[in-house]
Amino acid sequence: MNAESDAAAGTTGAPALLDSVLHAVRVGMIVLDDSERVVLWNRWMEEHSSYPASSVLGKPFVELFPELTNGRAHGAIRGALQSKLASLISQTLNKAPFPLYARAEDRAAGVRIQQAVQVVPLDQPGKAHCLVQITDVSMAVAREKQLRELAMELQGQIFIDGLTGIPNRRRFDEHVENEFRRAKRSGSPLSLAMIDVDAFKDYNDNYGHQKGDDCLILIAAALTRILGRPCDLVARYGGEEFVALMPDTNADGAQALAEAMRHEVESLAIEHAHSGVAPHVTISLGLLTQTPSHNTVISHMIGAADRALYQAKRNGRNCVVVHGDKAPA
Amino acid sequence: MFQLNELQHDALVELFNQGVGQAASSMSQIVREEVTMSVPLISFQSRAEVARTLGSAEARRICAVTQHYQGAFNTEAILMFPEEKSLEIVRLMVGQSVTMEELSEMEQEAMSEIGNIILNSCMSTLANISGKELHGSLPIYRIGTGDHILGSSGNQWNGLVLTLKIDFNIEKHEINGYVAFLLDMSALNELQAYLDQYLSGLTP
Numbered sequence: 001m002n003a004e005s006d007a008a009a010g011t012t013g014a015p016a017l018l019d020s021v022l023h024a025v026r027v028g029m030i031v032l033d034d035s036e037r038v039v040l041w042n043r044w045m046e047e048h049s050s051y052p053a054s055s056v057l058g059k060p061f062v063e064l065f066p067e068l069t070n071g072r073a074h075g076a077i078r079g080a081l082q083s084k085l086a087s088l089i090s091q092t093l094n095k096a097p098f099p100l101y102a103r104a105e106d107r108a109a110g111v112r113i114q115q116a117v118q119v120v121p122l123d124q125p126g127k128a129h130c131l132v133q134i135t136d137v138s139m140a141v142a143r144e145k146q147l148r149e150l151a152m153e154l155q156g157q158i159f160i161d162g163l164t165g166i167p168n169r170r171r172f173d174e175h176v177e178n179e180f181r182r183a184k185r186s187g188s189p190l191s192l193a194m195i196d197v198d199a200f201k202d203y204n205d206n207y208g209h210q211k212g213d214d215c216l217i218l219i220a221a222a223l224t225r226i227l228g229r230p231c232d233l234v235a236r237y238g239g240e241e242f243v244a245l246m247p248d249t250n251a252d253g254a255q256a257l258a259e260a261m262r263h264e265v266e267s268l269a270i271e272h273a274h275s276g277v278a279p280h281v282t283i284s285l286g287l288l289t290q291t292p293s294h295n296t297v298i299s300h301m302i303g304a305a306d307r308a309l310y311q312a313k314r315n316g317r318n319c320v321v322v323h324g325d326k327a328p329a
Numbered sequence: 330m331f332q333l334n335e336l337q338h339d340a341l342v343e344l345f346n347q348g349v350g351q352a353a354s355s356m357s358q359i360v361r362e363e364v365t366m367s368v369p370l371i372s373f374q375s376r377a378e379v380a381r382t383l384g385s386a387e388a389r390r391i392c393a394v395t396q397h398y399q400g401a402f403n404t405e406a407i408l409m410f411p412e413e414k415s416l417e418i419v420r421l422m423v424g425q426s427v428t429m430e431e432l433s434e435m436e437q438e439a440m441s442e443i444g445n446i447i448l449n450s451c452m453s454t455l456a457n458i459s460g461k462e463l464h465g466s467l468p469i470y471r472i473g474t475g476d477h478i479l480g481s482s483g484n485q486w487n488g489l490v491l492t493l494k495i496d497f498n499i500e501k502h503e504i505n506g507y508v509a510f511l512l513d514m515s516a517l518n519e520l521q522a523y524l525d526q527y528l529s530g531l532t533p
Contacts, residue, residue: 072359083456084400085449085465092423092439093359116438118467137435144435 028100028134034081034127036061045134048100048113065098073097073132076119080130089117091137098134114138161236163213164220172235172243176298179231179247184292191246191254191289192301194309195223195261198282198317200240202274215270215281216240222264226257243302251289251322258285258320266318282318284309289322331373331489331517337524342371344454344527345493352450356443356499360422365498366447373489376479379509382492383409383475392432393478394444397466398452401459402512402519406452407478408444408495410506415440418506421499441468447495451508455520458527479509488513491520 022029023043031040037060041053051064061077062069072094076087089097096112106112116137122129159171167175176192183190197203197219204212220242223234227244237243244261246254262283270281286309288301304323312321333341349366356364374382383391392415394408410418412431419436422443432440445468456463471478479490491510496503512520 072355075355079449079453083449083453083465084462085453086396086445086467087449088438088442088445088468090435090438090442092419092435093442120467121464123464140434144433147433 026136028098028132030132030134031122032061032077032081032130032132034129036077036081038064039129045100048102049098050101050107067099068097071097073117073119076117077130077132080119080121081128084121084128086118086120089115089119091116091141100134102136102138114141161220164217164236166220166224167233167235169235169237172233172237172245175233175235176245176302179245180292180296180298180301183247184294184296187291188248189250189289189291190301191249191251191257191287192305193244193246193254193258193261193288193320194237194286194302194305195242195244196284196309196313197240198277198284198313199272199275202276203272203281206274218268218270219265219281219283222268223261226261226264249289254287254289255320255322258287261285262318262320277317284312284317285320286310286312287320287322331514333373333521333524336528337521338371340524340528342368344458345371345451348451348454349447349495351454352447355446355450356422360424360499362500363498367496368493369496371491371493373491376486376490376511377476379490379492379507380475380479383507384411385475388474390472391475391478392440393471393473394441394448394468395471395478396445396448396468398463400463401456401461401523402463402516404516405511406448407509407511408447408506409475409478409509410504412472414504414506417502418443418497418499418504421502437470441470444468444470447508451493455523459519459523460526479511486513489517 022040025042026044028044028048029040029042030038030045033039037058038056039058041051041056046052056064062074065073068074073089076089079085079087091114094117096115097117098112098115100113100115101107101111102113114137116135118133118135120131120133122131159167159174161168179190182188197216200212200215203215207215216236220234220236223242223244227234227246231247233245235243235245244257246257249257262285265283266278266280268281271279272281273279275282286305286307288305288308290296290301292301308321308323308325312319315321345368349368353364353366383389390412391409392412396406398404398406416432419432419439423436423439448468449465452463452465489512491512493508495506495508497506498504
């Protein structure tokens with residue numbers, strides 16, 4: 001109480017000083033009286049609203065800002081005038097409520113200042129008044145946006161294979177878990193293909209690791225071209241092994257896609273004089289289609305697809321083997 | 330130990346439900362989605378008991394928004410959520426899903442606004458029945474254990490904490506939090522008197 005009366009005593013001594021402080025401060029300040037009419041409008045408000053104080057003094061708040069009628073800021077003003085409650089209006093939850101602009105070109109483009117608004121009742125004898133303070137938080141918002149984008153990028157990189165640019169094993173493990181649960185709930189078939197590059201060790205030994213890397217990049221892109229639906233996923237499983245997940249895909253559909261992948265890689269026509277299968281690079285695929293039930297386990301599905309892949313290798317490579325199919329006589 | 334009779338207790342629960350109902354509709358307006366809130370129970374406890382409920386013994390981190398009120402009666406009002414729940418609420422309200430471990434500066438401000446809306450709504454229903462003015466301060470965001478936030482260790486204090494459990498629903502997510510009012514004996518007596526005044530106004 002003492003501090004307040006001291007301050008009041010100070011103002012009567014130097015109203016001109018207080019006035020110049022109000023106008024120098026880099027915060028928007030509006031004071032409203034109990035009928036929501038403007039009684040103070042500082043220089044910051046003049047500069048950013050383009051209304052001189054002389055044109056707004058005595059005008060009701062809703063006449064100046066018709067778009068804010070009964071909105072959050074207006075409610076806060078009523079709360080301060082009628083119930084003496086202070087309110088905070090955050091930029092995050094209320095995108096720039098006041099039409100205030102940093103520069104003329106921003107005004108032309110309709111880009112408002114990002115605002116944090118505080119509405120507080122003023123402790124005045126007699127009529128109720130409230131102070132609306134508007135702070136420019138554009139810098140903080142921009143900084144956080146940058147941080148958030150960086151975080152998103154980093155999060156994305158964790159799930160991408162560094163060499164081929166397609167999803168990695170970690171991404172696959174997460175995706176397969178989700179799709180597996182979804183298939184279980186909806187009772188829809190889930191297809192899985194394990195894919196291995198034929199005689200890749202011989203390719204590396206004869207053409208060098210640089211060429212080997214290029215070969216994997218081309219294959220990853222070829223496989224991804226075939227599986228284009230948003231829920232499909234081709235990932236690098238490790239070394240020269242890839243995995244393809246095809247949700248809502250029955251055995252026939254999966255076999256057609258697997259054949260298409262095999263064909264797509266063959267038609268890349270990457271020379272491989274030491275393959276023993278063909279004069280170019282080929283892949284083998286082990287395929288499994290299952291509608292998961294309560295006691296199905298993901299690792300068993302992956303194991304079954306792996307066994308089918310092994311069978312494809314034994315069947316002479318460059319082919320698709322479906323789990324459960326009999327080996328050729 | 331201070332106690333409300335059954336009528337007073339029910340009236341208070343009813344008033345707080347009106348308060349958080351108003352807060353929910355303000356919040357729905359902000360996010361343009363349905364937000365509902367209710368107060369299933371209230372209780373009077375010591376600060377140490379409330380801190381224990383909030384997991385102080387396990388050093389559980391609580392996110393709090395505090396405001397001071399004076400006038401009709403004096404109280405420190407605190408909205409509290411376990412830290413991970415506050416992340417969930419803010420992100421549901423803001424509609425962003427990047428998971429950083431702590432609230433950013435702007436998100437803390439959003440949390441302060443959420444607290445501000447809830448606390449002001451609760452207090453204004455109480456101000457209404459008292460027929461007196463209730464001055465509220467701006468919200469302050471704090472993080473710490475329940476003990477730390479309620480200031481229960483250290484200084485002697487003969488008051489009680491009025492705690493409301495709050496069920497907060499947004500986008501099919503249900504999140505529980507607490508609002509605590511620190512009330513000293515005179516504030517408790519004033520509150521009780523306002524409730525009696527309110528109840529006598531209800532009977533013709």
